[in-house]
Amino acid sequence: MPGPLQGIRVVEFGTLIAAPFAARLFAEFGAEVIKVESPEGGDPLRKWRKLHGDTSLWWSLQARNKKSVVLDLKSADGADAARQLAASADVVIENFRPGGLEKLGLGWDALSALNPNLIMVRISGYGQTGPYRDRPGFGAIGEAMGGIRYTTGDPSTPPARVGVSLGDSLASLHGVMGALMALLRVKTGQGGGQVVDVSLVESVFNLMESLVPEYAMFGEVRERTGGALPGISPSNTYPTADGAFVVIAGNSDPIYRRLMRAIGREDLADDPSLATNPGRVARNAELDAAITHWTSGRNIDAVLEALDLADVPAGRIYSAADIVADPHYQARGMLLNTTLPDGQPITLPGIVPTLSETPGEMRWTGPALGEHTAQVLADLGLGADAIARITAKEK
Known part of the structure; x- marks a missing residue:
């Protein structure tokens, strides 16, 4: 059964977590996702956390169903190929610091001129405007400034963090939500493309319930309460x-x-x-x-x-061992048993949400660096000489 996003092309100019996770969600539900990577080792996430051989296990999940294309965006050939990719895309997802793509000739003004119906998801620490726009921002900073760190942990200890990259993942979800709303507008003929401006700080802030009105009306600052849910008992x-x-x-x-x-x-x-x-x-x-x-x-x-x-x-409270052993996780298809390219068996998380008629699927695990470069560039209509010049820079 084709995925609900079949026929949608997404180009990802992203690294590590926020933009790649958003693109992964598109890929799981049928979109063609082309991940553009640097010739200098590709996405750093390829080497993060536990490795199998020389590749992160996280990579097998974060990049599943994606095509890896290596382009040197600082070269004329690479930047030109990137513009052609964007011209052919429905959605571009990026998490450069604001202004980073503009320096490469790949900003919104340049790409939307080539593709007026383009949706551009821009994920950054503080958003594309405002006095903090140029500051570097990671998910941990978004969690701190978005309010969730202050309220997390025991009141007798310093603020704690959740053990995963929560700020990045929340930004990814907001980016996908915004992109789908913008796509609906284009596909129903209501208008052209637009920018989806996603801030890590604001993505966390959006989850903070009545935090602000309680302070604004009563001067009450919500504090850490350990495992309890403040104001709700028991x-x-x-x-x-x-x-x-x-x-x-x-x-x-x-x-x-x-x-x-x-x-x-x-x-x-x-x-x-x-x-x-x-x-x-x-x-x-x-x-x-x-x-x-x-x-x-x-x-x-x-x-x-x-x-x-x-x-x-x-x-x-479940550990990883509890999750893998749980029959409900297994019955719901939340544990996918597959193999890595070298034949090594691996269990990966299932696909969320579950759609009754057009469910997502895993077609392959994270690709090798540049695995699809020649194929994708040929599909764009680039000639053999141009492809040879570009792929030579991968090595």
Whole structure:
């Protein structure tokens, strides 16, 4: 079954995480994604984290279904080929610092003049405008300035980070969302191309719920609360007798009552002052203590079984080993068993979201550097001499 984005061509001028992750999502749902890489080793992510041979395992995921084309964008031939690629594309995705592509003759004005229907997704630390636009920005800085770092961790410790590149991934998702909205406008004849301006800081900020209005109206600064969800009770992380931790979300009124009865605290279940969330928030420490007393006397399996019977949302905190062993992940197709180009078996994450009629698919893992250069350039109509000049610079 063809993917829903079949027939869409995406050109990626990106490295590491934000732009490449956005392009990967297009590739998983049928778009032709052409990743333009430098002849000087390509995307640095090829060498990040754990390696198999000399290539990152992350690369096999981040670049799956993409075509790798090596171009020296600082050369006349390379920049000209890049412009031809953009002229043939529906979407260009890039994460240069603002102004970086303009210096190479590949900015919005140049590319949109060649392709008036082009959608250009520009992911940067602070966006294409504003006083901070020229500052370097990584996902970690977006998390810090977007507000999520300040609210993450235990109040007795410095702000913590999530163990993945959250800021970059959030920017990727916003970039894809913006690109699809802009594409819909073009494909339905409502207008031409446009820039999708995505800031790492703003992508994180967009998730911060009522943080700003609470401060603006009441002067309240949301602080770190560990595993709890501030202003919503009870919802926290609780220890079990076997050293595991369980997340319990008992914060709707009927679920709260079921939870209290499951832990043998009918007195708290029937207390009229705890019938709604504001009353529970006022006595949150008492409720957390009662739940902790109950979970601490049982192992994780017993806790989960009791809460499942009571129809209370709960889950153990999963490691990678837990995820790979979980039958639900397997049943949902979230663990894809495949092989690397050298035949080495590997398990990769499945494709999200799940579409009933036109699901995404993995056609190949991350390509070798420049694997598709000659093929893609020939498809553009470049002659043998031009292709030979360009590919000679790959070596």
